Amino acid sequence: MLDFAPTEEQEEIRKLAQSIALDYLRPHARRAEAEHDSSTELRLALAQTGLTSPFPEEYGGSGPLEAVTYTLIAEELAYGDPGLALNIIGSLMGPLTVWLAGNREQQERYLPPFCDATSGYLQRGSLAFAEQTGGYSLADVRLPARRSNEGYLLNGLKRDVVHGQHADLRVVLARLSEDEEGAAEGTLCAFVLPSSLEGLSTQAEEEKLGLQAAPSAIYRFDQAQLPASSLLGEPGSQGVVRAATLYQILRAAIACGTARAAFEYCSAYARERIAFGRPIVSYQGIAFIIAEMAMKLDAARLLTWRAACSWDRGEAEERLIREAESAQRQAVKMAQAATTDAIQVMGGAGFMQDHPAEMWMRDAAAME
Template sequence: MLDFAPTEEQEEIRKLAQSIALDHLRPHARKAEIEHDSPNELWLTLAQTGLTTPFPEEYGGSGPLEAVTYSLIAEELAYGDPGLALHIVGSLMGPLTVWLAGSREQQERYLPPFGNSTSGYLQRGSLAFAERTGGYTLADIHLQARRTSDGYLLNGTKRDVVHGQRADLRVVLARLAEHESEGPEGKLCAFVLPGTQEGLSIQAEEEKLGLQAAPSATYLFNQVQLPAEALLGETGSSGVVRAATLYQILRAAIACGTARAAFEYCSAYARERIAFGRPIVSYQGIAFIIAEMAMKLDAARLLTWRAACSWDRGEADETLIHEAESAQRQAVKMAQAATTDAIQVMGGAGFMQDHPAEMWMRDAAAME
């Protein structure tokens, strides 16, 4: 039955995430952008709340979360700072993909370090999705995996891999062509990647337009040989699709949080700023821009929630992919418009680094 209200429990978790966002993310945003990293204390704080270990307790996690709940969290984190939100979510996608797509042995091997109560907060995961030839849609994944006598041979590229360089756990999405009949593309699958391997080049992406707080890397695969056990789970299981679409949904939620940060910030500015004797928001030329922002933010958030609901209900892969990609596409587009308009509302001040609006505009542009 149609319902648009979060549960009380979700509301509590959302508030917790918001307080972390305002106390620990927003104040560190500029520093994180410059240092391309986050302070370890932030991860310690997050680990104490359990927000960064949403996998089963048996591996030291705090218990799985629903996608709707995690979308609420991701929006709040991005409301604090989009770069740091992606820093956190990007890391999380490593262990989450193992949990969703891996075999029991693989879960037992890769998850406990993340759940370790004393050192887990120092672990970083990563999920390589986008490539040199495309964006964050599944149809753009072409990294080719061919079965060999003792494993798999990988060829292709990955880009924008958050924590790609320093990660303790690297997961990559690829296409596995087992039979000629499956065509050149093959089935979507995921591998765990060792740090160094012949033919694999990992390059840090140093000078980015935005989202610098989420350090990222490019992977180049030239005849990279992986052992058979590097493949997560079994081919054809929907775990990989669930992991990939979860990332898309959370990226959509991060875009919504970015837009909300810009919307609220420029609203506060427009309320205070006086021009021709009146607050500038009292002019329709400004008020309408902000009204439009609020409307489109709500629209994109609803689309994101819908995809998250379908994820939680375990809808078919095809539905999930359509809904998650729609949400991501619309939320990112909306965030780009909202952050750009926020600067416009603020005029010259918006362009200055004294205010975070210019950072958010670059962040939103870097979400493609």
């Protein structure tokens, strides 16, 4: 039977992430939502902890990545604010994909700037995963990359690309197709986009329901020509699947952190809110809602931890995909239900911006 208890080191890291979430993220969540980004001060504070440089020490990073450890970090950051958590994790996914899928030359080129002690915190990465007609599952990645004499041609659309407009390192997931018509049934691959790419247009997603603190963009590829060197590693590299499933696991952790924040906040409110002479938490209609929130949160968190353990152990690709996608799907659904239930517990007060519950509900809804 798997033991999901964190090690002593992981517990210390979790506490550090929690302190940052409570000291930096939650107090500034409304400002970050209004400004559609994180502050430079927050990015510097995170960089100084080493939490945002999970790369090999030879490139200046803090050491090897462990999915379980970063699952704990992602949940704690989302407990502070989901939008800022996705802002941070979304920026990491570009260079992490290079590390997991790229060859040595590509790693040496793209990773050191993110690990630089003086300016690394200013770097932004991005990973274009979701598409217009799908969500965050590997089967939904259908953007065709067709071979050409010069390299690869991309045609299609990507949505919800965190930091897509202003990233220093932009990575996109696509299907390598040998079909002249661009049939999207090929091998999953990752490509680094050049800083200037003819045939690519980007558009900021400004009118989002939630997660506004994580600026995102839409990519439209129209016969965009990539050089052959843009392909990370080799076609069919297992590293691409590991990068994609890691993103799914961390998104599941963010959903768990969002639900936990809503659960604890509405539970505290229910203990303090007096109706008919006693706290509303003493009424069964309220107590049952809160109890069910706790039960579903634990179930989703266990799914997420199991997927993270499988990632760390290097389980077979088929099992890893199944567990990561299951964890993400269940955690997002649970977060959407939990944040909605938190509003129900709080009544009219839940919709007031004096409380963060309405923001968390919008953030959870925007995770699809």
